[in-house]
Amino acid sequence: MSVLFRSRQLVAGRVFTTLCSSFRPKVNCRMAASSSEPKTNGPNGRYNGRINGVEGKSPFLIGVAGGTASGKSTVCKRIMEKLGQVDVENAQRQVVSISQDSFYRELTPSDKAKADRGQYNFDHPDAFNEDLIFQTLKDILAGKKCDIPVYDYRTNSRCEGQFITIYPADVVLFEGILVFYFPEIRDLFHMKLFVDTDSDTRLARRVPRDINERGRDLEQVLNQYMNYVKPAFEEFCLPTKKFADVIIPRGADNTVAIDLIVQHIREFVVNRKQVRGEGQITPSPATSPVHGARRPNTPDVYFKRPH
Ligand SMILES: Nc1ncnc2c1ncn2[C@@H]1O[C@H](COP(=O)(O)OP(=O)(O)O)[C@@H](O)[C@H]1O
Numbered sequence: 001m002s003v004l005f006r007s008r009q010l011v012a013g014r015v016f017t018t019l020c021s022s023f024r025p026k027v028n029c030r031m032a033a034s035s036s037e038p039k040t041n042g043p044n045g046r047y048n049g050r051i052n053g054v055e056g057k058s059p060f061l062i063g064v065a066g067g068t069a070s071g072k073s074t075v076c077k078r079i080m081e082k083l084g085q086v087d088v089e090n091a092q093r094q095v096v097s098i099s100q101d102s103f104y105r106e107l108t109p110s111d112k113a114k115a116d117r118g119q120y121n122f123d124h125p126d127a128f129n130e131d132l133i134f135q136t137l138k139d140i141l142a143g144k145k146c147d148i149p150v151y152d153y154r155t156n157s158r159c160e161g162q163f164i165t166i167y168p169a170d171v172v173l174f175e176g177i178l179v180f181y182f183p184e185i186r187d188l189f190h191m192k193l194f195v196d197t198d199s200d201t202r203l204a205r206r207v208p209r210d211i212n213e214r215g216r217d218l219e220q221v222l223n224q225y226m227n228y229v230k231p232a233f234e235e236f237c238l239p240t241k242k243f244a245d246v247i248i249p250r251g252a253d254n255t256v257a258i259d260l261i262v263q264h265i266r267e268f269v270v271n272r273k274q275v276r277g278e279g280q281i282t283p284s285p286a287t288s289p290v291h292g293a294r295r296p297n298t299p300d301v302y303f304k305r306p307h
């Protein structure tokens with residue numbers, strides 16, 4: 001196994017400076033399933049000697065942070081595509097992606113007026129409903145079905161009465177600019193990714209996106225960027241890069257990094273389904289395992305707890 005990881009590290013080059021420690025085997029699931037063994041507590045005592053602490057019912061929760069327009073949602077989409085999950089009906093999905101933007105606080109009338117003038121700081125941690133994020137992720141980890149608010153950037157508010165239902169899944173991706181900012185939330189993730197795209201590229205992507213998709217004009221986008229987005233990125237988002245297990249330079253262009261992450265997810269899912277005696281996740285034909293197919297019954301494919 002260590003040979004495999006060493007060769008993976010060489011393939012990925014500088015991308016995976018922390019990946020090796022993420023993959024370091026600490027719990028063999030076959031052993032962990034035994035009730036006679038000593039219990040091994042992970043962050044928040046969640047593991048307790050079993051996969052995610054609840055005998056395979058809890059999803060593998062992945063946090064995906066990074067600056068605005070770094071490609072967080074695109075990376076999540078690529079991961080889902082490679083796992084053959086994009087065309088799967090919502091209720092049947094084994095891998096789901098949720099945006100932190102769904103958890104912006106409802107604005108007071110005066111804040112709403114500020115937001116309409118581009119003078120509200122949506123990049124400050126206070127703009128997010130931290131308690132709702134925490135409770136939602138706890139519910140997801142408990143295997144509960146959850147309703148996530150739908151957010152409308154054009155009105156700077158939630159869409160009244162509209163929710164996306166998240167059904168219990170094997171893997172949940174939670175992406176956003178400040179997903180690693182709040183310690184209690186950060187500690188919930190089993191794996192933490194940081195999408196590291198250079199700031200000129202991010203601005204060049206944000207401008208057309210905000211104009212075309214978020215109903216803004218050029219002046220508003222640039223003012224907001226200079227007054228709020230850039231300073232908040234430096235103060236609140238960038239310092240959270242140090243919490244990442246895997247840093248992904250160039251975002252979705254970095255197919256090597258994405259393939260390695262997908263491989264890790266697949267190993268988790270395969271192992272859990274073995275433990276539960278179920279079928280396996282269906283990879284899309286486009287999926288390209290970095291080191292080729294591996295036999296699912298051999299011990300080296302059992303999920304290795306990342307922390
Ligand atoms: N690798 C890429 N090459 C070109 N455009 C990209 C790439 N990744 C993302 N984009 C575009 O940049 C914009 C922001 O990407 P997105 O994934 O939504 O970022 P984030 O979720 O970090 O805000 C979108 O318009 C997206 O289509």
Ligand SMILES: Nc1ccn([C@@H]2O[C@H](COP(=O)(O)O)[C@@H](O)[C@H]2O)c(=O)n1
Binds near residue numbers: 072123152
């Ligand atoms: N009403 C809003 C809410 C958020 N924003 C900006 O969105 C950015 C976060 O989303 P990304 O997809 O870019 O990660 C954040 O930088 C906010 O400035 C907004 O403009 N309006």
